Structure formats: structure tokens, C-alpha cells
Amino acid sequence: NFEIATSLKFIGRSFGQVLHTFFLIVGNLCFPVVLWSSEFLLCVGLRTIRYLLKRCLQCFLGERCSLITSSTIVRCRSCRTYINPFVSFIDQRRWKCNLCYRVNDVPEEFMYNPLTRSYGEPHKRPEVQNSTVEFIASSDYMLRPPQPAVYLFVLDVSHNAVEAGYLTIVCQSLLENLDKLPGDSRTRIGFITFDSTVQFYNLQEGLSQPQMLIVSDIDDIFLPTPDSLLVNLHESKELIKDLLNALPNMFTNTRETHSALGPALQAAFKLMSPTGGRISVFQTQLPSLGAGLLHSREDPNQRSSTKVVQHLGPATDFYKKLALDCSGQQTAVDLFLLSSQYSDLASLACMSKYSAGCIYYYPSFHRSHNPAQAEKLQKDLKRYLTRKIGFEAVMRIRCTKGLSIHTFHGNFFVRSTDLLSLANVNPDAGFAVQMSIEESLTDTSLVCFQTALLYTSSKGERRIRVHTLCLPVVSSLADVYAGADVQAVVCLLANMAVDRSVSSSLSDARDALVNAVVDSLAAYMSTASNLQQSMLIAPNSLKLFPLYILALLKQKAFRTGTSTRLDDRVYAMCQMKSQPLVHLMKMIHPNLYRIDKLIDESTIHVNDRVVPQPPLQKLSAEKLTREGAFLMDCGSIFYIWIGKNCSNNFIKDVLGYPNYASVPQKMTQLPEVDALSSERTRSFISWLRDSRPLSPVLQVIKDENPAKTDFFQHLIEDRTEAAFSYYEFLLNIQQQICK
Amino acid sequence: MIAPGIPRAAPGPPGPAAMAFTFAAFCYMLALLLTAALIFFAIWHIIAFDELKTDYKNPIDQCNTLNPTVEKVKKIKRVKIALKLVLPEYLIHAFFCVMFLCAAEWLTLGLNMPLLAYHIWRYMSRPVMSGPGLYDPTTIMNADILAYCQKEGWCKLAFYLLSFFYYLYGMIYVLVSS
Numbered sequence: 001n002f003e004i005a006t007s008l009k010f011i012g013r014s015f016g017q018v019l020h021t022f023f024l025i026v027g028n029l030c031f032p033v034v035l036w037s038s039e040f041l042l043c044v045g046l047r048t049i050r051y052l053l054k055r056c057l058q059c060f061l062g063e064r065c066s067l068i069t070s071s072t073i074v075r076c077r078s079c080r081t082y083i084n085p086f087v088s089f090i091d092q093r094r095w096k097c098n099l100c101y102r103v104n105d106v107p108e109e110f111m112y113n114p115l116t117r118s119y120g121e122p123h124k125r126p127e128v129q130n131s132t133v134e135f136i137a138s139s140d141y142m143l144r145p146p147q148p149a150v151y152l153f154v155l156d157v158s159h160n161a162v163e164a165g166y167l168t169i170v171c172q173s174l175l176e177n178l179d180k181l182p183g184d185s186r187t188r189i190g191f192i193t194f195d196s197t198v199q200f201y202n203l204q205e206g207l208s209q210p211q212m213l214i215v216s217d218i219d220d221i222f223l224p225t226p227d228s229l230l231v232n233l234h235e236s237k238e239l240i241k242d243l244l245n246a247l248p249n250m251f252t253n254t255r256e257t258h259s260a261l262g263p264a265l266q267a268a269f270k271l272m273s274p275t276g277g278r279i280s281v282f283q284t285q286l287p288s289l290g291a292g293l294l295h296s297r298e299d300p301n302q303r304s305s306t307k308v309v310q311h312l313g314p315a316t317d318f319y320k321k322l323a324l325d326c327s328g329q330q331t332a333v334d335l336f337l338l339s340s341q342y343s344d345l346a347s348l349a350c351m352s353k354y355s356a357g358c359i360y361y362y363p364s365f366h367r368s369h370n371p372a373q374a375e376k377l378q379k380d381l382k383r384y385l386t387r388k389i390g391f392e393a394v395m396r397i398r399c400t401k402g403l404s405i406h407t408f409h410g411n412f413f414v415r416s417t418d419l420l421s422l423a424n425v426n427p428d429a430g431f432a433v434q435m436s437i438e439e440s441l442t443d444t445s446l447v448c449f450q451t452a453l454l455y456t457s458s459k460g461e462r463r464i465r466v467h468t469l470c471l472p473v474v475s476s477l478a479d480v481y482a483g484a485d486v487q488a489v490v491c492l493l494a495n496m497a498v499d500r501s502v503s504s505s506l507s508d509a510r511d512a513l514v515n516a517v518v519d520s521l522a523a524y525m526s527t528a529s530n531l532q533q534s535m536l537i538a539p540n541s542l543k544l545f546p547l548y549i550l551a552l553l554k555q556k557a558f559r560t561g562t563s564t565r566l567d568d569r570v571y572a573m574c575q576m577k578s579q580p581l582v583h584l585m586k587m588i589h590p591n592l593y594r595i596d597k598l599i600d601e602s603t604i605h606v607n608d609r610v611v612p613q614p615p616l617q618k619l620s621a622e623k624l625t626r627e628g629a630f631l632m633d634c635g636s637i638f639y640i641w642i643g644k645n646c647s648n649n650f651i652k653d654v655l656g657y658p659n660y661a662s663v664p665q666k667m668t669q670l671p672e673v674d675a676l677s678s679e680r681t682r683s684f685i686s687w688l689r690d691s692r693p694l695s696p697v698l699q700v701i702k703d704e705n706p707a708k709t710d711f712f713q714h715l716i717e718d719r720t721e722a723a724f725s726y727y728e729f730l731l732n733i734q735q736q737i738c739k
Numbered sequence: 740m741i742a743p744g745i746p747r748a749a750p751g752p753p754g755p756a757a758m759a760f761t762f763a764a765f766c767y768m769l770a771l772l773l774t775a776a777l778i779f780f781a782i783w784h785i786i787a788f789d790e791l792k793t794d795y796k797n798p799i800d801q802c803n804t805l806n807p808t809v810e811k812v813k814k815i816k817r818v819k820i821a822l823k824l825v826l827p828e829y830l831i832h833a834f835f836c837v838m839f840l841c842a843a844e845w846l847t848l849g850l851n852m853p854l855l856a857y858h859i860w861r862y863m864s865r866p867v868m869s870g871p872g873l874y875d876p877t878t879i880m881n882a883d884i885l886a887y888c889q890k891e892g893w894c895k896l897a898f899y900l901l902s903f904f905y906y907l908y909g910m911i912y913v914l915v916s917s
Contacts, residue, residue, distance in 0.1 A: 317868050317875075324799055324876060354877050406882040414880040416794040436882070 066126045067134045072109045073464070074127065078102045081398055084468035085131050086448050089123050098448045098470070099400050131469070137454060137462040146456040147330065147391055149183030150230060150277025151190075154268050157251040158195040158259045161284040165367030166338050167251070169374060170282060171244040173381040178240065180386045181233070182458035189240060190230035190271060193247070194264035195256035196289055201243055204228035205235045210243040218263035218290040223270055230271060259285050262292025265322055265351070269331065276330030276392055278357075278424050280384075283348065284338045284365070292318040294344045297566075304563040306722070309506045311566060312573070314347040323354035327413045330392040332357040332424035334384075337567075338365035338377070345567045349574050356393075356412045356422040358429065358578065360384075361571040372668050372699050376636070379695040383428075387693070390425035390463075393455035400447040402439040409433070409495040411578045425455050428693060430580035432495050441473050477527045484541035490548040491584050494576045497558060501573065510558055514733070517549050522737045536734040550729045551589045551619075551716045561722025562713070583692070586635030590714050592617040595640070596629040596650045598680040611687040612680050620717040620726075626703075629654075632714060633688055633696075639711045640700045653677045655700065665707075667700035760914070763842040767910035770838070773831050774903045780828045781899055785892040792885060798876040806872025825873050829858045847909060854898065 074083040076097035086098045092111075096103050106122050113125050127133050153174075155167065181187060193199045198218060202211040202225060213224040223229065233240070261283055268279050286294050297311045314320060326333055334357040337343055345361065352359050360380055362373045395412075396419050397405055405418050410431035412420045420431075441447065449469045456462050474480055493516055500509040525537050538545065556564055557572035576584060593614040601612040617623045617630070624630060626643040629650055642651070648659055656671035657663045670682055689695060701708050719725035724732060787805060790796045805825060836855055839848040866875040878884055 314867055317866075320875075320877060321869075328799065404882075413877065415797060417792060417880065417882075417885075419794070 066130050066132075067136070068127055069136055070109065070114070071138065072107055073135050073138075074104075074107060074110055076100060076102055077104055079398060081450055082133075082135075082452060082464075082466045082468075083127050084448070084450060084466070085128055086446070086468060086470040087128070092120060092122065095122070098446070099398055099450065101401065132465070132467050135464040135466070137464050141454055141464065142462050146460045146462050147276050148186030148188060148460060149181070149389070149391065149458045150188045150272065150275050151181065152230065152268055152272055152277065152279045153189075153191050154264050154279060154281045155191065155193045155247075156195070156259055156261070156282055156284050157193045157199075157254065157256075158285065159254055159257050160259075161195075161282075161338075162251050162254055164284050164338055164340070164365050165374075166282065166284065166365060166377065168248045169367065169377055170381065171247050173378060173385065175241060175244050177382060177385040178233070178237070178244075182386070182389050183233070184459045185232075185234060186460065187233040188230045188275070188277075189233045191243065191247075192264055192268055192271075193251075194260050195251075195254065196258040196260055198260060198264050198267055200224055200229050200267070202228050203231040203236045203239045203243065205231065205239070207239060210239050210246070215267070218260045221263045221267045221270075223267065230275075258289040259283070259287050260289040261287035261348075262318060263290040265319075265333070266291065268333075269322065269326055269329070272326070272331045273329045276423065277332075278389070278391075279326070279331060279333045280336065281333060281351070282336045282338065283343065285341065286339075286343050287348075292316065292322075294347055296342050297344060298342045303565060304561055304722075306560045307507070309501075309560065309566075309569070312346055312502050312506070312570060314350050315344060316347055317350075319347055319350040320354060323351045323357075324413065326351075326355045327421055327423050330423050331355065332422075334358050334360075336360045336362070336377075337571075338362045339567075340364045340366065342565070342567055345570045345574075349570065353411050353574070353577075354413050356424050356429075358411065358426070359571070359574050361567070363565070363568060371666060372697055375668055376697045379697065383694055387427055389458050390453075390455035391423070391458070393422040393425045393453060395420040395422060395451060395453045397433060398450045398452075399435060400444070400449075402437065402441050402444065403435050403447060404438050405433060406436045407434040407499075409492075409499070409577050422453075422455075425453065428580070429578055430584070432492055434492070434496075442475075445473055447471050447473055477523065481524055481539040481541060484539065486542055486545050486548060487581060487585050489542075489545065490552060490588065491576075491581050493549070494552055494555075494557075494584065494588070497552070498573045498576050501558070506558065506560065510553060510560070513549055513552060513558070514736075517546050517733055518736045520545070521733065525737065536730060536737070546730055546733055547717075547726060548589055550724070550726055554713075554716045554720075554723055555588060559723070562720065583635050583694070586633060589716070590619070590632050590634040592619055592623070593631045593633070593684075594623075594628055595631045595654075595681055595684070596627075596646060596677075598684060599677055603680075606687060609683050609687075610680070611683050614684075618717055619715045621712070621715050622718075624715075631685070632711060634714060635692075636694055636696050638685065638688070638696050638698045639714075640698065641708070641711050642700065642702050644703045650677065654681045660702070663700065663702055665702070665705055668698055670698065763844055764910055764913045766838045766842040766844065767906050767913060770835050770906045771903065771910060773835065774899055774906060777828060777831060777899045778896065778903065781892060781896040785889065785896065788885065788889045788892060791879065792889070798879050802872070802874045802876040802879060805874050806868070806870065826871060829862065832858060844909070847905075850902070850905075 075081060076083075076099070079097060079100040079102070081097055081099045083095065084098070088096045088098070089106075090096055090103060093106050094103050095106055110122050110125065112119050113121055115126060116124060118124070122128065153170075155161075155170065157167065161167065181189075190203070191201045193201075196218075197214050197216040198221060200213045200215065200223070202213060215221060215224055231240075261281070265279075265281070268281075272279060286296060288294075294315060297315060302310070323333060332355045333351045335348060335352045337345060337348065337360070340363070345359075349359055351357065360377075362377055364370055365373045365377070367374050394415070398418065399405065408414055408420060408431065410420075411429060412422045412431070415421045447470070449471075451467045451469075453465045454462070455465070474483075493513060497509040497513055500512055520542065521536065521538055524539055524542070552558060555572060556568050557576055572587075575587065579587070594617060595614065598612045598614060601614045603610045603612045605611070624641065624643065626645040627647065628643050629646050630641045632639040632641070642655075642660065642663065644660065646660060651657055651660055651663060653673055653675035654670060654677055655663055655667070656673050670678070670685065672678070672682070685698070699707070699710075701711050717726040719728065784805075787796075787801055791798060791801050832851070832854060836848060836851050839851065861873065865873045866878065868875070874888075879888070
């Protein structure tokens with residue numbers, strides 16, 4: 001069974017700081033669990049709150065970060081905790097660590113406060129005033145000089161890939177963003193393409209055009225030239241541009257259908273081992289040649305099986321071993337899977353999961369037949385190439401004596417009991433941590449957690465970002481329930497359910513999710529109220545808990561009985577483990593708005609733009625009407641559903657077509673029509689878009705479109721042939737509690 | 740002419756105080772020696788996991804030490820078996836069981852059966868790996884699995900110690916009771 005998870009919001013010492021964490025309860029003890037977003041971890045070297053607010057808007061830990069440039073970093077002598085706002089100063093010269101309770105001396109330099117130019121007030125220094133600080137790390141924190149930014153692109157050019165047409169989009173995107181790649185003058189870039197052989201490109205400065213070197217011995221891959229395969233971006237820029245312009249056309253007549261991904265990755269690893277950096281792999285089919293070749297494991301008849309869902313784990317450990325080798329050399333592997341058929345994502349995902357990479361999946365990708373996916377790739381690439389990045393990072397999480405860390409969730413390699421090795425850090429990753437209580441906490445009133453991320457910024461500076469979180473310890477169950485954060489609870493349970501599905505079975509995970517609701521509500525009912533058991537009572541903080549768990553059970557990752565492709569399912573599971581909280585909640589429980597009457601809705605003014613604020617609707621077909629148009633915000637995709645009898649005014653003004661019948665099947669843009677409703681709709685959609693870093697794509701769906709199942713599968717409160725409606729689920733829970 | 744024969748002692752049945760070196764006694768003796776080796780393995784197992792827990796060693800290196808590795812060196816498919824910990828233990832134990840089967844020592848065999856079944860189950864439910872091995876570097880640092888492996892180490896140590904003394908007793912018993 002999963003233990004009950006609740007959370008507590010805590011207002012920290014810095015103004016406006018709201019930190020989320022939660023407690024797992026077993027009996028009368030509290031297990032704190034923290035959900036971090038890496039967005040929070042990678043606000044690089046910033047002083048201005050304006051910049052931070054813009055970058056961390058969706059981050060629940062939006063706060064300012066001070067950059068400390070002093071040469072001494074004060075840390076506890078025994079547990080090596082960084083000094084933080086929650087230490088206590090015993091007589092101006094000594095401080096007591098809040099994690100191990102050891103008394104340390106305050107160093108001489110620390111007594112002087114550079115900001116106020118005063119002496120003798122160490123508690124006014126910025127490290128002790130802010131719970132988020134960034135230090136410049138000295139050379140003690142470096143195993144080697146900070147590495148430059150190194151980017152390697154490994155591209156599939158088999159016949160399948162050329163058919164899909166992704167190469168044009170990738171090359172174009174790279175050309176546009178070549179100057180915006182994070183890095184400095186030492187930035188390096190390289191390209192490898194592969195089909196049944198592996199092709200390298202010599203981009204040495206001074207050559208008149210890029211030179212292709214083909215290695216066909218894929219059983220024992222080697223690098224054809226020792227250098228000039230990874231070249232300095234600025235010195236060889238012209239050659240790189242020539243290559244990117246020529247690449248899409250070079251393989252148009254290829255007849256190679258095999259894909260030697262394994263050897264290409266081995267070559268990429270060899271190339272990157274001296275420096276470390278980032279490898280971006282683009283793959284469009286099952287790897288069918290060489291090391292790491294995979295077989296098709298999915299049985300299409302089992303897609304809607306209600307019993308065992310098989311093959312959720314990897315088939316071979318080749319990719320896992322590769323990821324571990326890469327992680328050891330500070331290289332992260334990011335995977336873009338653009339395939340239309342089964343490609344065993346369960347095995348391929350391992351290459352990113354353990355090397356701190358990220359996974360992007362575009363099912364049924366085709367440049368002309370599926371413009372929605374093509375647009376999504378373009379937008380994702382823009383964000384991917386230009387977002388901030390940190391290299392050769394390690395993260396350590398420390399906690400007060402009496403607690404210890406149990407499990408980590410996310411894309412990284414766990415090097416030791418509290419040390420995570422992250423080859424790359426980026427703002428779009430999320431992590432979750434489970435803790436356990438080792439000793440009784442009855443005589444402590446506060447517990448603290450500290451996360452320290454040591455990384456190299458893209459400009460080659462070694463930085464340490466430290467966050468400290470302090471939480472009260474409560475002794476009554478009612479207090480814990482009062483402070484529960486249901487979204488954090490649900491996201492953690494999703495992580496745990498993914499682990500359980502892979503290690504034991506999907507039905508175990510589903511049962512455990514339902515038990516989580518049953519146990520938490522049963523415990524609440526028995527301790528907090530003496531009412532009879534015939535009603536279902538939930539605390540105010542957890543009143544949406546059953547709804548979210550039902551949404552989770554109907555998610556692609558965990559649903560049974562509905563036909564789900566294995567790759568889609570595995571991708572949904574990977575997303576659950578690596579997305580930050582806000583994005584994950586949108587994925588689990590999308591927001592539904594009615595948009596054909598936006599003119600009548602109340603509005604807010606944002607940046608001298610009028611944004612309507614339609615109310616949220618329940619996710620039920622009961623709320624949809626034939627006369628309306630609805631927008632569903634699923635995080636990375638927006639669906640606009642148009643009812644059959646939707647008013648022609650709306651279709652004319654907002655969609656730009658004269659009537660319902662003329663609206664095309666695959667519409668992905670809203671035209672700019674000079675009408676108030678169009679303006680309002682567009683401003684609402686762009687307001688939604690601006691509130692997140694990943695740019696979502698838009699899809700307009702008419703009622704008779706076969707793609708409407710994508711829309712309707714998110715209406716989780718309804719009954720389907722395989723799953724309960726919300727009301728039935730609540731009845732089910734009540735029966736289980738009252739048993 | 741009949742030469743006087745030197746009277747030879749007839750090789751009659753041994754006296755009550757003599758020891759009989761039967762096959763069962765030989766089995767017990769061998770088992771004793773091999774159990775010493777198994778105790779050594781169990782201690783190594785405990786130390787390895789303790790090193791992991793106290794951050795003395797990296798999970799990848801530790802798992803490479805604990806799992807057997809098979810390497811192909813260039814074109815020569817030479818099987819290079821690095822330090823093995825898991826398989827020798829299981830093979831030695833299986834060898835015991837076969838020996839006791841042959842010696843018809845049913846009680847001893849019965850006591851070792853559960854451990855044999857446990858070993859088989861453990862090997863069958865190991866994570867997906869290309870080479871033979873039990874420990875996966877990516878999951879081994881999970882507190883549940885680490886705790887389980889440590890408990891396993893201690894339990895095995897206790898079992899092998901007990902069986903060492905049992906074999907000692909058994910050997911003497913078999914030798915004495917002819």
C-alpha cells in the first residue's frame with residue numbers, strides 16, 4: 001500500500017516565498033516529501049526579481065536568488081551543510097547547524113557584511129537572509145577546469161526518416177538558433193548521421209566544404225579522425241551552415257532501411273568522452289542493426305487488455321549501460337522519437353533516464369500528413385536549443401538528523417545515498433524525493449532540508465545553488481490534513497505508481513492508487529470526526545483527491561481496457577517521472593473552458609491586453625453543448641472542440657470560415673480576424689501560452705472528426721466501457737472505507 | 740618346499756574404535772571446507788553493500804565487481820570473467836546438494852533445499868541484463884533494495900555459520916558411527 005501523502009505550505013522568512021513540501025503519514029509519524037522543480041534550480045546568476053518572475057512564473061518556488069561572490073563559503077564542519085537562514089547564532093561568534101546540531105565557529109571574513117558595510121552582524125549577511133543563494137565555486141569544487149558547452153546531434157537518415165521529413169525541420173531550426181545556443185566562445189558542435197552505416201562530418205576550419213566520412217564497420221565502431229569532428233562553433237560557422245543547408249537534400253534518394261542506432265551512440269560516446277556535453281538523438285524507427293538492436297515486442301491485440309500489460313521495462317540493458325557510461329563522462333543523451341510504429345520506447349528511454357537527458361515523443365510524425373506534430377517539433381526544438389543549460393552537475397540533498405532519503409524520482413543517476421549525478425541540468429525537469437523517518441522527532445519542532453546543486457554554467461563558471469527549506473513538525477493528524485497540498489500528493493503518487501508498474505505490475509499500481517485514497521480518507525474519518533460511516537468525508541484540502549486519482553487512473557500511463565499503444569503508455573510514464581508539478585497536473589487534469597461567449601466573460605488586464613477569464617468547467621461531456629465551442633488546456637496541447645450547432649458568428653469571427661461544414665479537419669492556427677471575439681480568443685490563448693515555458697500546439701476538432709477521441713478521453717468524470725464515472729468512483733471508495 | 744609364510748593380518752572388519760572413511764564422511768569434509776569459502780563470500784557481500792551505503796564506492800564499480808562480466812576483446816572473442824561473487828556461491832551450494840544426494844544424506848539435503856530454491860528464485864527474478872548478474876547499478880541505491888541486500892547478506896552469513904557447525908557435527912558423527 002502507499003502511505004498517505006499530505007503536504008504543508010510554509011511561508012519562509014523571505015517575503016513572498018511559498019515552499020511546497022508534503023508529509024507522508026504512517027501511524028503518528030510524519031514523513032516529509034519534497035517536490036522540486038529544476039526550473040527553480042537553474043535560475044542562473046540573477047539579481048533582478050523581474051527576470052526571475054518571468055522565468056519562474058509557473059514554478060511554485062518563484063523567488064529571488066542572490067549571487068554571493070565572497071571567497072569563503074561557510075559550511076558546517078561535520079555535515080557540510082551550507083549556512084542558511086535557519087541556523088541559530090549562539091553569541092555572535094558561533095553558529096549551530098540546523099541539520100546536525102553541531103556548533104561551528106564563524107570565520108573572521110564572515111563577520112563583515114559587504115552590503116551594509118558593517119561589522120559584527122553575521123546574521124544580516126545575504127547567505128543568512130535568503131534561503132536561495134548562489135555561490136561562485138572555488139577550484140576546490142572542480143575536478144577539472146569548467147567544460148565548454150559541447151553539442152552533438154545524432155540524426156537518423158534511413159529511408160523511413162527521409163519519408164517522415166523531420167530533417168528539414170531540424171536543420172532549419174538549428175540554422176535559426178545557431179547563435180542562440182547557450183555557451184561562450186569555446187562552444188563546440190558536431191554532427192553524426194546514421195542509417196546502416198555511420199557518417200561523420202569533418203568541419204575543420206579552412207576546408208572549403210564539409211567532408212563526410214563513412215564508417216561501415218559497425219561491429220567495431222571507431223572515429224575516423226581524432227579531431228575536427230567536434231568543432232568550435234564560431235570558427236567553423238560557415239561550414240556548419242553549409243552542412244545544415246545541404247543535409248536535408250543529401251539523403252533524399254536513400255534506399256537504406258536499417259537503422260544502426262547502437263553503433264552511432266557508441267561513436268557519439270567516444271567523441272564526447274574527453275569533454276562531456278549534450279547528445280541529441282533523433283530516431284524514427286526500431287534500431288535494427290548492430291549493437292543494441294531491438295525487436296518488436298508489442299502485440300497489437302493486447303492494447304486494450306484489462307489484465308497484464310507487458311513489456312513496460314527495457315528488453316536489453318545496452319542503453320542503460322550506455323547511459324551510465326555517458327553519465328560518468330558528464331554527457332547527457334536527449335532522445336527525440338519521431339516514429340509512426342512501435343519503437344520500443346521502454347528500452348530506448350533508458351538512455352535518457354539515467355544520463356539526465358530528456359525524452360520527446362512525436363507519435364505518427366510526418367511532415368506533411370501530420371502538421372500538428374511538425375509544428376510541435378518546431379516549437380519544442382526552439383525551446384530545447386535556446387533554454388539555459390548547466391553541465392557536469394551534482395546535486396546533494398541533506399536533511400535534519402532523524403530523517404533520511406529513501407527514493408529519488410526523475411532523470412539522473414543516483415551515485416550515493418544522497419548524491420545525484422546530473423550530466424545536464426535544464427529548467428524543464430522536475431524531481432521528486434521520498435524521505436523516511438529514522439528516529440523519533442518528538443523533541444524537535446523544526447526540520448530542515450537543503451539542496452545544493454553544483455554545476456558549470458554554459459559560460460564556463462562553476463556555481464553552487466543552495467536552497468533551504470524549513471518545516472514545522474506537528475503532532476496531530478488534523479494539522480497535517482489541514483496543510484495538505486493535493487496536487488503535490490497526486491504527482492508523488494503518480495511517480496510511485498510508475499515505479500510499481502514497472503517493478504511489479506500495472507494492476508498492482510492501480511490498486512495501490514485507489515488504496516491511497518481509501519486509506520487517507522478512512523484515517524481522516526476515524527480520527528477527525530465521529531460522524532457515522534455512511535457518508536464520505538474529506539478534509540477541505542483533500543476534497544479533489546478522489547477526482548485527481550480517478551484522472552490518474554484514466555491517464556494513458558495507467559489505463560486498462562482502452563486501446564493504448566505501448567509506446568504512448570511508456571512515454572506517459574516517462575513524463576510522469578520527469579515533468580515539473582504544474583505541467584504534470586495539466587496533463588493529468590486538463591482545464592476546460594467555454595470560449596464561444598468570451599465577450600461576456602469578466603476580464604483582467606495584463607500588459608495592456610484585455611484577457612477574458614472564463615470559468616473552469618468540469619471535465620464531463622455533460623458540460624459540452626452542441627451550440628458551444630470549448631477549449632481544453634492539456635499542458636502541451638490545446639484542443640478547441642466545435643459543436644455541430646455552434647453559432648456561425650463564432651465560426652466566422654474566430655475561425656475565419658463561413659460555416660461549420662467548411663472548417664477543415666486539420667486546423668492548427670487561429671486567423672487574425674478583425675472582430676472582438678477573435679481578439680479576445682486570441683488574447684486568452686496567448687495568455688495561457690505565456691504562462692508556461694513550453695509552447696503548446698493548437699488543434700481545432702470538429703464534432704465528427706475521428707481525432708475527437710483525443711479530446712473526449714480527457715473527460716474523466718464520465719463513465720466509459722472500461723472505467724467508472726466520478727460518482728461511481730466515489731461510491732466505490734465509500735464502500736471500501738465502510739467495509 | 741613350503742616356505743614359512745609370514746603371518747599377515749587379515750583385513751577384517753575394523754574394530755569398534757576405528758574410523759570408517761565412507762563417502763558420506765568425505766562429503767561432509769568437503770562441505771566443511773567449501774562452507775568456509777561460502778562464509779567468506781557472505782562476508783564479502785556484507786562489506787560490499789556497506790561500502791555502497793557509506794559512499795565509499797560508486798554503484799557502477801561495485802556492481803561490476805559483484806556481477807560477472809563477459810568482455811569481447813577486439814575480434815578475439817575471449818571470455819574474460821572478472822571477479823565473480825554471485826555465481827560461485829550458487830554453484831558451490833548446488834554442488835553440495837548434488838553431493839549429499841549421492842551420499843544419501845537426506846536430512847542435510849532437506850535442510851539445504853530451501854536455500855537452493857531461494858537461489859533459483861533470486862536468479863530468475865533478476866533485472867534485465869546482458870551478462871549474468873544480479874545487481875543493477877541504477878536501482879541498487881534505492882533504500883529498499885539496499886536494505887534487502889544487506890539483510891540477505893546477514894541472513895546468509897548466519898545460515899552458513901550454522902551449517903558449518905552442522906557439517907562438523909555431521910562429519911564426526913558419520914566417522915564415528917561407522
